[in-house]
Amino acid sequence: MRKPPFRLILGLVLLAVITLVAVFAPLIAPFHPTVTTVNVLAPPSAENVLGTDQLGRDVLSRVIYGTRVSLQVGAAAAIVAVLIGAPLGLIAGFFRGWIDFFLVQIIDIFIALPGLVLALIITAMLGPSVVNLAVTLGVVTAPTVARLVRGQVFVVREMVFVEAARATGASPFWIIRHHIMPNTMRVVWAQFAINVAFAIFTSASLSFLGLGVPPPAPDWGGMVRDGSMFLPILPLLSLGPGAAVALTVLTFYLVGSSMNEAASRNDR
Amino acid sequence: MFALVLSRIAVMVPNVIILTFLLFASVTSFLGTPAAIMLGEDASPESVAELNARFGFDQPILTRYWNWMSAALSGDLGRSYSTQQPVARMITDALPLTLELALWAILIAFFGAALINSATFMKKSVDRFTSAVSIVGITVPNFFLGLLLIYLFSVQLRLLPTTGWSPWSNGAVQHLLHMILPVATLSTFYFSSFSLVYKAEYQAVENSLFIRAARSKGLSEARISYRHILPNSILPLITYAGLSLGQLVGGAVVTETVFSMPGMGRLLVDAISARDFPVMLAVGMVIIVGVMLLNLVADVTYSLVNPLVRTSA
Numbered sequence: 337m338r339k340p341p342f343r344l345i346l347g348l349v350l351l352a353v354i355t356l357v358a359v360f361a362p363l364i365a366p367f368h369p370t371v372t373t374v375n376v377l378a379p380p381s382a383e384n385v386l387g388t389d390q391l392g393r394d395v396l397s398r399v400i401y402g403t404r405v406s407l408q409v410g411a412a413a414a415i416v417a418v419l420i421g422a423p424l425g426l427i428a429g430f431f432r433g434w435i436d437f438f439l440v441q442i443i444d445i446f447i448a449l450p451g452l453v454l455a456l457i458i459t460a461m462l463g464p465s466v467v468n469l470a471v472t473l474g475v476v477t478a479p480t481v482a483r484l485v486r487g488q489v490f491v492v493r494e495m496v497f498v499e500a501a502r503a504t505g506a507s508p509f510w511i512i513r514h515h516i517m518p519n520t521m522r523v524v525w526a527q528f529a530i531n532v533a534f535a536i537f538t539s540a541s542l543s544f545l546g547l548g549v550p551p552p553a554p555d556w557g558g559m560v561r562d563g564s565m566f567l568p569i570l571p572l573l574s575l576g577p578g579a580a581v582a583l584t585v586l587t588f589y590l591v592g593s594s595m596n597e598a599a600s601r602n603d604r
Numbered sequence: 605m606f607a608l609v610l611s612r613i614a615v616m617v618p619n620v621i622i623l624t625f626l627l628f629a630s631v632t633s634f635l636g637t638p639a640a641i642m643l644g645e646d647a648s649p650e651s652v653a654e655l656n657a658r659f660g661f662d663q664p665i666l667t668r669y670w671n672w673m674s675a676a677l678s679g680d681l682g683r684s685y686s687t688q689q690p691v692a693r694m695i696t697d698a699l700p701l702t703l704e705l706a707l708w709a710i711l712i713a714f715f716g717a718a719l720i721n722s723a724t725f726m727k728k729s730v731d732r733f734t735s736a737v738s739i740v741g742i743t744v745p746n747f748f749l750g751l752l753l754i755y756l757f758s759v760q761l762r763l764l765p766t767t768g769w770s771p772w773s774n775g776a777v778q779h780l781l782h783m784i785l786p787v788a789t790l791s792t793f794y795f796s797s798f799s800l801v802y803k804a805e806y807q808a809v810e811n812s813l814f815i816r817a818a819r820s821k822g823l824s825e826a827r828i829s830y831r832h833i834l835p836n837s838i839l840p841l842i843t844y845a846g847l848s849l850g851q852l853v854g855g856a857v858v859t860e861t862v863f864s865m866p867g868m869g870r871l872l873v874d875a876i877s878a879r880d881f882p883v884m885l886a887v888g889m890v891i892i893v894g895v896m897l898l899n900l901v902a903d904v905t906y907s908l909v910n911p912l913v914r915t916s917a
Contacts, residue, residue, distance in 0.1 A: 445619055448847065448895050452854030453872070457888065460876040461630055537745055541858050544747045545873050557747075564751055564862075568759045575755065578748030586743040 341597075347590030354584055358403040367394035369401035369554040377570060386576040389562060395573055398554040399580050405555050406536050406584055409470050413535035414528050416474025417481050422524055424478070425485025430493060430512055439482070446479040455538055456547060464550045469542070473535040484527055488520040495519075526599040529592030533585045540581045556581045605907070612903055616896050627888045628669050631881060676889065682882035684875075691886045694871060699890070701769070702867035705859070706852045708787040713794035714845050717802050722834050724825040734799045741796030746855050750789040750862035757785065769865045786863045790855050794848060801844045805837035839909060846902020850895035 357364060366383075373392035380387045386395035428439040446454070455476050462468040492498065493516060501511050542548035543557025551558060556577040563573030663671075675682070681691035723730045740749070757764045764785055770778040809815065810833055818828050857869030864870075868887055875883035 441619075445623065448850050448899055449623075450851050450854035450891065450895070452857060453888075453891055456857070456872065456876060457627070457631070457884070460884070533743070537743075540745055541747060544745075544858065545861055546877060547873075560747060560751065564747075567751060567755055571755050571759070574751055575748075578745070578751060582744045582748055585745070586739070589739075589743050 341594050343590050344594035344598075347587055347594065350583070350587040351591055354403060354407070354587060357400060358407050361401050361404055365394075365397035365400040367397040369393065369398045370552045377566065379570065380572055386572045387570050389559070389573060390566070395559070395563075395576055398559060399556070399577050401554040402556045402559065402577060402580065403584070405466065405549055405553060406539070406581070409466060409473070409539045409549070410532040410536040410584075410588070412467075412470035413473035413477065413539070414531040416471055417477035417531050418524055418528070420474065421478035421481025422485050422520075425482040426489060426512055426516060426520070428482065429486040429489025430508065430516060436486075440486070443479040443482050443486075446476075447483065451476045451534075452538055452541055455542060456545070459542060459547050464547055466549055466553075469539050469548060470535075473538055476538070477531050477534060481524060481527065481531070484523055485520050488523045489516055492516050492519045523599055526595040527592065529588045529595060531592075533588035533592060536581065536588065537585050608907055609900075609904060612900050616900060620893060620896055623892045624673065624889050625669055627892065628672060628885060629665055631884055631888070632665070632668070672885070676886075681886040684883050685880045686875075686878045686883075691882045694883065695868075695886055695890060698866060698868045698871045701865060702853075702856050702860070702869065705783070705786055705790060705865070705867065706849065706856055708783065709790035709794060709855075710845060710849060710852060712787065713791040713798050714841070716791070716795050717798035718834060718838060718841060721799055721802050721806060722829045724829045734803070737792065738796035738799050741792040741794070744792075746789055746793065746858040747862050749792060750785065750859060753785045753789060754862075769863070786859050786865065789862070790852070790859050793855060794845075794852070797848065798841060798845065802837065802841045805840050806833060809833050809837040839906070842909060843902060843906050846898060846905065849898045849902075853891055853894070 370393065373388070375384075375388055376390055376392040378384050378388040378392075384394050384396065386399065388394055389398070424439055424443070428436040428443075455472050458472040458475065459468060462472065498511060498515050501515050506514075539548055540555075540557035540560075543555050544561045546558075546561060548557050549555035559577035560574045560581075563570070563575075563577070566573050672682075679692055681695065683689065684691055684694060687694070717734075720730060721734055744752075765778075765782050769782045769786075772779050815828060815832060818832050823832075853868070856867065857872060859865075860867045860869035861873060868890065871883060872887045874880070875887065
């Protein structure tokens with residue numbers, strides 16, 4: 337057992353802090369996130385650390401509550417991506433031939449298209465809501481997961497224990513379920529945190545464009561959008577929630593990339 | 605070479621047809637018929653049906669797709685529902701700005717990543733710098749980076765114009781001054797992923813025998829790095845850059861919104877919020893065709909630089 341890298345430890349500590357903030361948001365936040373007051377556009381003070389927005393809501397409290405929305409959307413999107421992408425990758429990699437050719441064509445087309453634009457058009461059709469956002473971002477990420485699983489299946493299906501299972505007369509479904517799937521899931525979970533990071537990043541961008549989580553829910557991207565009008569006088573209104581997005585994405589990226597590295601080291 | 609291009613086009617054409625059909629079908633069926641939107645919620649079913657019949661919205665989807673596509677091929681993309689302008693005109697107005705933004709960003713990121721990462725002096729500091737920029741580029745969203753840069757350089761230091769843009773006709777200096785921050789925002793992201801790709805290949809080539817031979821011949825470190833390692837490790841970066849040009853459109857949408865630049869991204873976002881079908885369809889089609897063409901160009905460039913691919917294709 338080698339010493340875990342510093343990046344993984346830093347990522348896990350940050351992840352723990354962010355999760356605690358999300359869970360205990362009502363206890364930590366000094367004010368209610370959606371109740372409006374007459375104290376509009378107040379500059380940062382001891383009471384309102386990041387100031388208040390154009391409806392008099394405390395920005396820090398909204399950033400704290402925003403953690404919940406972001407983590408929900410990120411995690412749900414990453415789960416949807418695995419649920420759609422992993423079966424496709426398993427089928428393509430195991431059966432090969434024309435099924436594989438057909439699926440890879442589709443997967444490659446969707447990987448080539450810009451993910452944000454795809455997400456924009458899909459959310460425009462489904463209408464903005466937290467559930468639709470998670471489904472959309474999951475669908476957009478699914479091709480990457482399928483690609484990854486397919487590559488891993490190519491390695492696993494040539495291994496001796498798969499040949500042994502085939503020799504004993506096991507059905508393709510049995511082999512996939514009991515031999516291939518358990519050996520490919522490790523890579524999928526290593527990629528999971530990266531997918532969460534992508535989903536949080538993209539959902540914040542969508543909200544910034546006005547097509548993400550609908551108001552008045554405290555959502556970081558939407559807060560940056562509203563606050564950016566007051567950038568010259570009250571910079572923290574938009575830069576505060578923006579920093580929250582960057583920090584959360586960084587956290588999941590640190591965890592995911594160090595897990596990926598560990599997984600590829602074990603493969604060698 | 606010619607055969608390679610032909611075979612790539614043979615794959616590309618059906619892909620474009622399938623994707624544009626998917627786009628057409630989803631946009632027109634999910635958002636309700638245009639007649640319902642034009643007449644509003646109180647319209648009687650009869651008047652909606654009448655308008656649908658007049659514009660041909662009651663025909664089967666394949667017929668409607670064919671009509672739209674054949675009109676589009678002859679340059680007629682319809683009129684915008686919200687501004688009543690010809691959509692083709694709106695596209696030709698917006699496209700050059702987005703192309704220019706994307707081109708600057710990708711060129712700076714490409715040459716920056718290749719040249720900075722090949723530096724032979726202060727190797728440690730350079731490596732630290734590129735790693736730091738890489739983390740920023742991957743984790744900081746475009747809209748946040750853009751606002752940070754505006755706050756720093758325009759609000760605090762008053763060095764650069766805040767937002768908006770200035771056409772070439774207003775003078776090249778003004779134009780380029782307005783371009784600095786958007787290009788910096790967009791290229792940071794690409795610099796980071798390009799750096800990762802280039803660094804990995806650079807380190808692999810650095811350890812090969814012909815580099816050891818060059819070194820024992822007494823060549824200077826700079827000459828070894830830029831004349832021997834760089835040309836041999838640039839290939840993966842070319843492919844990667846070609847593929848990421850498509851993704852650049854996504855970043856451009858956000859960047860154009862932050863800096864309020866009237867490009868394709870703005871056009872798409874405005875069209876979506878106004879439910880302006882003809883514009884949505886047209887921008888979607890331009891993006892699809894553009895991404896496919898860029899992939900083709902990346903493939904061809906790759907095979908021009910690397911003869912091995914050419915013989916096997």
